[in-house]
Each structure stands twice: as structure tokens, then as C-alpha cells.
Amino acid sequence: MKAMIFAAGLGTRLKPFTNSHPKALLPLAGKTLLQWQIERLRNTGINDIVVNVHHFAEQIIDHLAQNNGFGCKVQISDEREKLLETGGGLIKAAPLLGEDAPVLVCNVDILSNIHLGQLIAAHNSQRPIATVVVSERETQRYLLFDEQGELRGWMNIATGEVKPSGLMVSGLRMLAFSGMQIVEPAFFAELRKVREQDGEKFSLIDAYLSVVSRQTGVIRAYVPQHYKMMDVGKIEQLEEAEQFAALLKN
Numbered sequence: 001m002k003a004m005i006f007a008a009g010l011g012t013r014l015k016p017f018t019n020s021h022p023k024a025l026l027p028l029a030g031k032t033l034l035q036w037q038i039e040r041l042r043n044t045g046i047n048d049i050v051v052n053v054h055h056f057a058e059q060i061i062d063h064l065a066q067n068n069g070f071g072c073k074v075q076i077s078d079e080r081e082k083l084l085e086t087g088g089g090l091i092k093a094a095p096l097l098g099e100d101a102p103v104l105v106c107n108v109d110i111l112s113n114i115h116l117g118q119l120i121a122a123h124n125s126q127r128p129i130a131t132v133v134v135s136e137r138e139t140q141r142y143l144l145f146d147e148q149g150e151l152r153g154w155m156n157i158a159t160g161e162v163k164p165s166g167l168m169v170s171g172l173r174m175l176a177f178s179g180m181q182i183v184e185p186a187f188f189a190e191l192r193k194v195r196e197q198d199g200e201k202f203s204l205i206d207a208y209l210s211v212v213s214r215q216t217g218v219i220r221a222y223v224p225q226h227y228k229m230m231d232v233g234k235i236e237q238l239e240e241a242e243q244f245a246a247l248l249k250n
Helices: 033-043 057-066 085-092 116-126 187-198 204-212 235-249
Strands: 002-006 048-053 073-078 103-107 110-112 130-135 141-145 151-156 173-183 219-222 229-231
Touching (some): 002 033, 002 085, 033 057, 085 103, 085 187, 110 173, 151 204, 151 219, 187 204, 204 219, 229 235
Parallel strands (some): 130 219
Antiparallel strands (some): 110 229, 130 173, 141 151, 141 173
16 A cells, blocks of 8 residues: 655645745654654555645655655655645646555644554455545534445535535435545546546545545445544644644654
């Protein structure tokens, strides 16, 4: 299995740090966010990793070079010319990732206690085109799953918007996306279909909804047990994030 870390974002909610640094290099409990993600992947046996870059890209490239990729083969998917969001970023990285093995995809700024080995085992037991990590937590936007754990759609509870349009929400389970998934090589063909229709900049959620509008049973939920996570996205949360990272370290 290979991995991709989304590290290209602007991190506007982490200003003033991101006025002069990429959010991937935010230090927490003695490590950068990027180091946290790479070491977790390495400890699970994933050593072939792609990191996309845009905002202060050179700092990330230098950080990886100075630390020898933290013991992994790390390649750079360069989005300095244009930020492509998650779906566009993943398809741009396809030549580096290859399309011969599943890819574990994660956001650089989400820390959690997830057991990656158990996630991989759950995915391999059924091998859907994608397994998405979700949890029961409060948010405004939810992924909607049926009783079999198959993705059926998406809903914004603040606006009432539902995708695909006309989907009957009653009886579906609302779960919050956790910024992590495993995708099969066949998923890259689906990403190309979305790119042809919507252009090169689109999210993975857009791609998932495109898939389930045409076929069911191919994108499945993974709900970790005893799951704790933190989106390190706001400057006012840094003290809490430091404490959370310290707990993960122990």
C-alpha cells in the first residue's frame, strides 16, 4: 500500500503562523504535523508516500530533505502553479503513486488515535473502490450511509441541501467525514471522469458523490472504535492540539 498526504492548503485559519509557514510545518509536541503523519504511516509499514505542496512549498521540500523523508521514500506533487483541492490533487499525483496498489489518503492537519492497521484490514476484507473514515460527531455537513454502510449521499444540515438531488434521507445514517480514506487503483478512472466534467479543481467528496449517483455498493464507511480526532485548523485551538498530540505521543 502507498499513501498520499494533502499538505498543499493555505491554512488561513492558522494565521499568523501561516503568514510565513505552511500549515504542514506547524510544530506540536516536538514534531511538525507532517512528521506526525509520515511516522504514523511508516510505523504501519507504508514507506512510499506522496505529499502535495503549494503554500510555502519550498519549506516543506527542505524539511523533508533535511530529515531524509523521516525514513520513507517521499515524492512531491507540485501544485505551486494552481491549488487543485483534494480530488484534483489526488489525480495529479497519480503518475507518482502509480495505479497498481491501494492508496491511503489523509489530510496533514488531522490528528487522531486511529489504528491504521485495523483500517487497512477492514478495507482489504471487502475491497470497495473506496473506504472512508467517518465518525459520529457534530458538524454541518454529513455523508449519508445505508444500513450496509454503503455511501448513498451527502447533506448540509444548515441549508438542507442534499446530494444527489432528490435522495430520500429518512433511514440513512449521518456520519462526519474524518479526512482519511483508502482508495483502490480503479478509483483513479472515476477521478478522471469528474475532471472531464467539472475541470481539474474538485474535492474527493465531489468524486464520491459522482460515483454513487451512478452505482451503489462501491464506497463504504469505516467507523473506528473509541475514536478521537482533532482537526488542527484554528489558531485558538493550538493549546488543545498540543495536549492532544502529547497524548498520542505517549
